[in-house]
Amino acid sequence: MIRLLKIDLAKLLSYRTFWVLIGIYFSILILIPISGMEFLKWLASKGAQFGEIDIMKIPLYHFPDIWQNLTYVAKFITLIAGILVVILTTNEFSYKTIRQNVIDGLSRADFITSKVLFILGLSLVSALVVLFIGLLMGSIYSPQTEMHYMFQHIGFVPAFFLMTLNFLLFSMMLALVIKRAGLSIVLLLVYPLFEVIIRSMLPDPVDNVVNFFPFWAITNLVDFPFSRYAFQEIRDSVAIKDIIINLVYIPVLIGVSYKTIAQKNLS
Amino acid sequence: METVLSTHQLSKHYGRLKAVDKLDLTVPKGSVFGILGPNGSGKTTTLGMLLDVIQPTGGSYNWFDKPGSKEQRKKIGAILETPIFYPYLSAVKNLEVVALIKEVGPQRIPEVLKQVGLSERQNDKYRTYSLGMKQRLSIASALLCDPDVMILDEPTNGLDPQGIADIRSLIIDIARQGKTIVLASHLLDEVQKVCTDFAVLNKGSLIYTGKVEDVAKGESKVVVKAEVNLEPVLQKCPLVVDAKPVNNGRFEVSMAEGKTAIDLNRFLFDQKIVASHLETQTKSLEKQFLEILNQA
Numbered sequence A: 001m002i003r004l005l006k007i008d009l010a011k012l013l014s015y016r017t018f019w020v021l022i023g024i025y026f027s028i029l030i031l032i033p034i035s036g037m038e039f040l041k042w043l044a045s046k047g048a049q050f051g052e053i054d055i056m057k058i059p060l061y062h063f064p065d066i067w068q069n070l071t072y073v074a075k076f077i078t079l080i081a082g083i084l085v086v087i088l089t090t091n092e093f094s095y096k097t098i099r100q101n102v103i104d105g106l107s108r109a110d111f112i113t114s115k116v117l118f119i120l121g122l123s124l125v126s127a128l129v130v131l132f133i134g135l136l137m138g139s140i141y142s143p144q145t146e147m148h149y150m151f152q153h154i155g156f157v158p159a160f161f162l163m164t165l166n167f168l169l170f171s172m173m174l175a176l177v178i179k180r181a182g183l184s185i186v187l188l189l190v191y192p193l194f195e196v197i198i199r200s201m202l203p204d205p206v207d208n209v210v211n212f213f214p215f216w217a218i219t220n221l222v223d224f225p226f227s228r229y230a231f232q233e234i235r236d237s238v239a240i241k242d243i244i245i246n247l248v249y250i251p252v253l254i255g256v257s258y259k260t261i262a263q264k265n266l267s
Numbered sequence B: 001m002e003t004v005l006s007t008h009q010l011s012k013h014y015g016r017l018k019a020v021d022k023l024d025l026t027v028p029k030g031s032v033f034g035i036l037g038p039n040g041s042g043k044t045t046t047l048g049m050l051l052d053v054i055q056p057t058g059g060s061y062n063w064f065d066k067p068g069s070k071e072q073r074k075k076i077g078a079i080l081e082t083p084i085f086y087p088y089l090s091a092v093k094n095l096e097v098v099a100l101i102k103e104v105g106p107q108r109i110p111e112v113l114k115q116v117g118l119s120e121r122q123n124d125k126y127r128t129y130s131l132g133m134k135q136r137l138s139i140a141s142a143l144l145c146d147p148d149v150m151i152l153d154e155p156t157n158g159l160d161p162q163g164i165a166d167i168r169s170l171i172i173d174i175a176r177q178g179k180t181i182v183l184a185s186h187l188l189d190e191v192q193k194v195c196t197d198f199a200v201l202n203k204g205s206l207i208y209t210g211k212v213e214d215v216a217k218g219e220s221k222v223v224v225k226a227e228v229n230l231e232p233v234l235q236k237c238p239l240v241v242d243a244k245p246v247n248n249g250r251f252e253v254s255m256a257e258g259k260t261a262i263d264l265n266r267f268l269f270d271q272k273i274v275a276s277h278l279e280t281q282t283k284s285l286e287k288q289f290l291e292i293l294n295q296a
């Protein structure tokens, strides 16, 4: 296992595009939450109002709200990591290096495993970064820093990990099916629309099947949190149902990925 | 004799096109096995199947009497068609990837790069290499695991004369260490120079297999010239199957089975004729190859 991860890393560590994209991804992942408070301050200084509420009083960065707010924002940034995964995967086809990897002694399953391990690592690091930013920003801005408040909704962090993992696995699968970088990235960007359109075309309650579609299932893990500040009801926890759907998706996405190259000619 | 590789009715069809058809090959241990055939005859497809990148439509193959596996491929050094590497990595970094895949340490990397004469440019990105340098790197990569078996698909493609000579002596060197080499090539004199065995493919079918040393056997041809007209003498000579005049008074003589230039010389001398030119023509693989193809 470690060897397979090492193989994938050996391909990447001297690859400029990798460092550029990974740099952009983590910079945005870190900068947006960190600068959020400054942005609000700036808005307030300009006299902006959020309905009746004083902007500075919105507990965006308070424990335990911060976990859902943070992971919700972070899930959009995952798209950059998705594009990175697409490029790294389609490279193996455009350079034909997957063929050489197999000739040299990697099985097709090993190849997929090495990519999955990289994705697992990237998801883990992303979740840890989000955890760290949450603890940091929360400690700075939250009036309550007792353990109880701090970790009340911490479940959103593992949910974010699961979300990132599945989104990146989905990106890899798409890249393996399409095999071309440009088209795969375009599809990755427009695919969510496709699920939205299907949902809108199906009658109630049949349209709920879309809940089981990959994009919907993945993004459903963390619900839109900000309407709570306009005194609306939100779901402020991770639904067990969504976790189960996403756990089922892990082997499905890996399985489909493997199928695209199993018993196929590599030329 | 130990067998390194055997194929049984190995086939690859693309729709109606039979790229490889019911191929039975046996490669003995320690041999340098040449696979010959015109363009599109199925050489690369065959090697691709043996390396698991092309799925056979039928038949099977064994390496060391076992069905092919990734563990075996780790111990095989192979180049298939064009060199393939990560363009943004240097030679050393590319070989580090190969070493990880093959589960060998990186210690041999400087050595194999030196063997192919690439040490000076080893830290440059692969993308910046010339065709010949790329080919050299793929040979270095095939040597990396100190393989018992090498599969080389046109290994001298794109190399300069010095490179070709280097690679040939490298192949002969490796073969001397008792290793087995499977070599697909168009260059017939290359095969004749380095191979012990050869097979000829045409349109996916095996049409000939044999030993390279046997090519020179069989009926031999002698070119002879004398100050007198040899035609009548040769015509009634019992040693001669056929005599054709070639240029400036020379005759190309097909000798009877087992007879050589020595016998012809002795015969002429007995007839009081002294040859001014006498030359045995060793049959070239090229000739044999063309004959085999024409018969097919």
Ligand SMILES: Nc1ncnc2c1ncn2[C@@H]1O[C@H](COP(=O)(O)OP(=O)(O)OP(=O)(O)O)[C@@H](O)[C@H]1O
Pocket (backbone or CB within 6 Å): A267, B014, B017, B018, B019, B037, B038, B039, B040, B041, B042, B043, B044, B045, B046
């Ligand atoms: N992916 C493919 N789809 C369809 N036909 C193919 C494919 N790959 C190879 N072929 C066909 O299979 C036949 C054998 O090709 P192959 O590459 O094995 O020939 P070769 O002996 O290596 O030729 P060369 O000497 O030119 O390298 C050719 O007719 C080729 O067109």
Ligand SMILES: [Mg+2]
Pocket (backbone or CB within 6 Å): B043, B044, B045, B081, B153
């Ligand atoms: Mg070929």
